Amino acid sequence: MKICKNCDSEFNDTSKGKKHLYCTACNPYRRKATDRNKICVNCGAKFHDESSTARAKSCSDKCKKEWNTKAQARFRAKHPYKSTAIKGLPRECKICGKIFPDVTGLGTARMCSKECRAKNQRRMLRKNSAENRALRDNRDKTCIECGKAFFDSSRSIKLVCCSKACMAERNKKRWHVNQAELAKWEKKNASKKREKCRWCGKSILGRRYGDDERLCSMACENQVKRVNYEAHVEKHKDFEWHTSDISSVLDVDGHGLYTMGRV
Numbered sequence: 001m002k003i004c005k006n007c008d009s010e011f012n013d014t015s016k017g018k019k020h021l022y023c024t025a026c027n028p029y030r031r032k033a034t035d036r037n038k039i040c041v042n043c044g045a046k047f048h049d050e051s052s053t054a055r056a057k058s059c060s061d062k063c064k065k066e067w068n069t070k071a072q073a074r075f076r077a078k079h080p081y082k083s084t085a086i087k088g089l090p091r092e093c094k095i096c097g098k099i100f101p102d103v104t105g106l107g108t109a110r111m112c113s114k115e116c117r118a119k120n121q122r123r124m125l126r127k128n129s130a131e132n133r134a135l136r137d138n139r140d141k142t143c144i145e146c147g148k149a150f151f152d153s154s155r156s157i158k159l160v161c162c163s164k165a166c167m168a169e170r171n172k173k174r175w176h177v178n179q180a181e182l183a184k185w186e187k188k189n190a191s192k193k194r195e196k197c198r199w200c201g202k203s204i205l206g207r208r209y210g211d212d213e214r215l216c217s218m219a220c221e222n223q224v225k226r227v228n229y230e231a232h233v234e235k236h237k238d239f240e241w242h243t244s245d246i247s248s249v250l251d252v253d254g255h256g257l258y259t260m261g262r263v
Contacts, residue, residue, distance in 0.1 A: 042067040095119050145170050199224055 001010045004023040011023035022028065036049040040059040047059035058064040091102045093112040100112035111117045139152040143162035150162035161167040186203075194203040197216035209215040210224065 042070075 002013050002020065003009070004011055004026055005021045006026035007023065009023055011020075013020045020027075036054055037046065038049050038056070039046055040063055041057045042063035043059065045059050047056075049056045058067055089102045090099050091109050091112075092099055093116055094110050095116035096112065098112050100109075102109040111120055139157060140149065141152050141159065142149050143166055144160050145166035146162065148162050150159075152159045161170055195214065196202065197204055197220055198214045199220040200216065202216050204214070204216045209218055209221040215221045215224065
């Protein structure tokens with residue numbers, strides 16, 4: 001039994017975690033009962049809401065339709081250009097500037113005639129062609145390694161070097177820079193205690209390798225896998241897989257059973 005935090009009365013906490021602080025009457029998180037005795041928004045008559053959600057606002061379908069019609073009229077009066085029921089609203093053509101009625105009723109018409117729509121389509125095609133030409137012109141680049149001008153024919157248009165040799169030279173320089181930064185980092189953090197690789201004995205920096213994450217690189221992981229494989233082969237070199245007598249192997253369902261024995 002617990003004591004309610006609000007009214008100091010005893011109550012039985014039946015929750016799984018036994019964390020209730022209030023009784024059923026004082027629980028502030030308890031869902032309140034919905035009052036189903038309502039007044040119709042259309043005719044003002046009193047009615048009892050028998051719907052499952054208890055969200056009805058009108059007493060009948062007739063009042064519901066009348067109320068929706070009035071609500072649509074109020075919305076059209078307040079937002080004339082957002083209404084989908086009004087046709088003929090004045091719009092300005094984006095091609096010739098002529099004022100024309102929007103017969104769609106959606107407020108989305110932009111051109112007044114088929115001729116203006118055709119002109120707009122031709123203008124968009126010319127714009128796209130100009131963008132493609134500008135993109136093609138941007139393919140003329142300068143190699144950041146040797147300074148030679150070259151044409152980027154790749155699909156991604158992200159080449160920065162003119163050849164594979166220049167790319168290899170750039171990657172070599174970047175590798176040396178990364179090694180220098182790594183050496184500075186090791187010198188700065190030399191006083192910190194770090195775990196050592198169980199294969200080569202070096203300090204593990206950054207990413208870890210191996211099943212137990214106690215290796216410093218993929219090379220060390222491959223060496224450990226090779227040694228484990230050689231030890232496994234040496235351990236089982238005297239074993240041979242063979243099939244026993246067929247009469248003793250086949251069971252009722254006809255499945256074969258294979259056994260491993262020492263020769």
